[in-house]
Structures are given as C-alpha cells and as structure tokens.
Amino acid sequence: MVETVLSVEGLNVSFGGVLAVDNVSFSLKRQELHCLIGPNGAGKSTFFKAISGVVRPSSGRVWINGYEATRLPAHRVARLGVGIKMQVPNLLEGLSVEENLWIAARCRHSAREAEDIVETLMNLTGIEKNRISLVSDLAHGHRQYVELASALATKPSILLLDEPAAGLSETEVDELSSILQQLKNQTAILVVEHNTRFVRMIAESVTVFHKGRILAVGSPDQVFQNESVKKVYLGSN
Ligand SMILES: Nc1ncnc2c1ncn2[C@@H]1O[C@H](COP(=O)(O)OP(=O)(O)OP(=O)(O)O)[C@@H](O)[C@H]1O
Numbered sequence: 001m002v003e004t005v006l007s008v009e010g011l012n013v014s015f016g017g018v019l020a021v022d023n024v025s026f027s028l029k030r031q032e033l034h035c036l037i038g039p040n041g042a043g044k045s046t047f048f049k050a051i052s053g054v055v056r057p058s059s060g061r062v063w064i065n066g067y068e069a070t071r072l073p074a075h076r077v078a079r080l081g082v083g084i085k086m087q088v089p090n091l092l093e094g095l096s097v098e099e100n101l102w103i104a105a106r107c108r109h110s111a112r113e114a115e116d117i118v119e120t121l122m123n124l125t126g127i128e129k130n131r132i133s134l135v136s137d138l139a140h141g142h143r144q145y146v147e148l149a150s151a152l153a154t155k156p157s158i159l160l161l162d163e164p165a166a167g168l169s170e171t172e173v174d175e176l177s178s179i180l181q182q183l184k185n186q187t188a189i190l191v192v193e194h195n196t197r198f199v200r201m202i203a204e205s206v207t208v209f210h211k212g213r214i215l216a217v218g219s220p221d222q223v224f225q226n227e228s229v230k231k232v233y234l235g236s237n
C-alpha cells in the first residue's frame with residue numbers, strides 16, 4: 001500500500017497578478033491528520049481547490065495515491081480518492097439530508113452500496129434525526145455535519161476539510177473532533193482551520209501558510225510557539 005497518499009511539488013496558482021499559492025511542496029501520509037492554518041488570504045482554500053481540480057495550477061505537480069492528478073478536472077480527482085468540503089456551503093438546499101448524502105454516495109457507488117453508506121454516515125455524524133429535513137431548514141451546526149458526511153460519501157482516502165468548525169459551538173467542536181479521530185484509520189485528513197483550540201485537539205502536525213507560501217511546519221506546540229508565526233498572527237509581518 002502507498003504510504004504517501006498526497007504529494008504536491010512546487011505548486012503555483014495565480015489569479016491575474018496575485019500569486020495565491022507560491023511554490024508549495026507538501027505531502028500527506030496514510031492515516032495522517034494534518035492541519036493547515038494561516039491568516040485570511042494566505043492561500044489555504046486556493047491550495048485545496050488546486051489539489052481537488054477546482055482551480056488549475058499555473059505550474060507544479062500533484063499526485064494522488066501515486067497517480068498524477070495535475071490539471072485533472074474535479075470529477076477525475078474525486079475518482080482518485082479525494083473528498084472535499086469547501087469553505088462555502090455546497091449542499092443541495094431543496095433536498096433532504098438523506099437525499100443529499102445518497103446523491104453524493106451514488107457518484108462512486110451502486111444504489112445498494114449508497115444506501116449502506118448513507119446509514120453509516122448518518123450514524124457517525126449523529127444526523128439521523130434530521131434525515132428527512134430539508135437542508136435549507138437545518139441549523140448551522142447540522143449543516144456542517146451534512147457537509148462533512150457528504151465529503152465522506154465517496155469513501156475518500158484523502159479528506160480535505162475547509163473550515164469544518166466555523167460557526168460551531170464549543171460542544172459541537174468537541175463532537176467534530178471526536179468524529180475526526182474515529183475517521184483516522186479510514187482516511188488521511190487535511191483540515192484548514194482558524195479555531196486554535198480545535199487545531200490543538202486534532203492535529204498531529206500543522207503547516208502554516210502565509211502569503212501563499214509555507215511559513216512553518218511542526219507539531220501544534222512547535223508552530224504556535226514559533227516567533228514568525230506569532231508575528232504573522234499579530235499582523236506585524
Ligand atoms: N477566484 C479568485 N480570483 C481572484 N483572486 C482570488 C480568487 N480566489 C482567491 N483569490 C485571492 O487569492 C488569495 C488567497 O485566497 P484564499 O481564499 O485561498 O485564502 P485563504 O487562506 O483561504 O483565506 P481565508 O482564511 O480568509 O479563507 C487572496 O489574495 C484572494 O483574494
């Protein structure tokens with residue numbers, strides 16, 4: 001089995017004159033739970049989008065489970081084993097929780113398998129009680145869980161979560177942390193987050209982005225004590 005599930009080499013993404021991702025190299029191992037942090041506009045979401053085929057890198061290369069995925073469209077990258085929860089809501093508002101998950105699962109599985117996957121994911125995230133609720137009627141915390149379940153519905157080997165704890169209560173953050181710990185033996189997980197408490201709870205290792213570049217990598221304690229990282233967060237760098 002491939003130990004490194006995601007490998008990125010010298011990735012650049014530019015939007016006109018803005019270099020949103022600047023020469024980033026990164027790798028993620030099987031069963032690793034890694035957090036990506038950094039101030040607003042650092043390039044975290046753009047990095048996720050470039051890995052998952054939502055935006056095209058201007059240069060650099062991406063490998064998923066040993067297959068080159070550079071510049072593949074999003075549906076082909078998903079087939080290589082990437083599940084993504086984007087920063088902006090991405091659910092079918094007029095459909096129920098169950099229907100949303102079923103449609104997500106059917107992208108890669110038979111109808112029979114999709115039914116099993118939907119039940120497992122509703123159990124895992126505790127949203128069975130909202131099974132027939134329309135997504136548009138859900139409270140914010142429940143929506144975040146449906147987003148997470150939806151990203152998991154293809155049974156990805158790499159799960160990318162962009163700000164999954166945004167807007168959650170402290171109790172919900174604790175629940176989410178416990179769900180991610182349970183998922184660790186099934187998939188590698190890369191999480192973009194601003195919530196420091198959550199990052200400290202879940203991350204084995206942390207990468208800090210600043211102005212499109214990697215500023216620091218290490219354990220949560222190492223990066224939060226790093227002087228350059230502190231300066232960036234205080235806005236003086
Ligand atoms: N579609 C786009 N067109 C033009 N510029 C963009 C686009 N998407 C992002 N950018 C720019 O790229 C840079 C990185 O943005 P990105 O959204 O990746 O940051 P981020 O680290 O996710 O920030 P946040 O923590 O606020 O979500 C910013 O300067 C942003 O304005």
Ligand SMILES: [Mg+2]
Nearest residue numbers: 044045046087
């Ligand atoms: Mg972002």
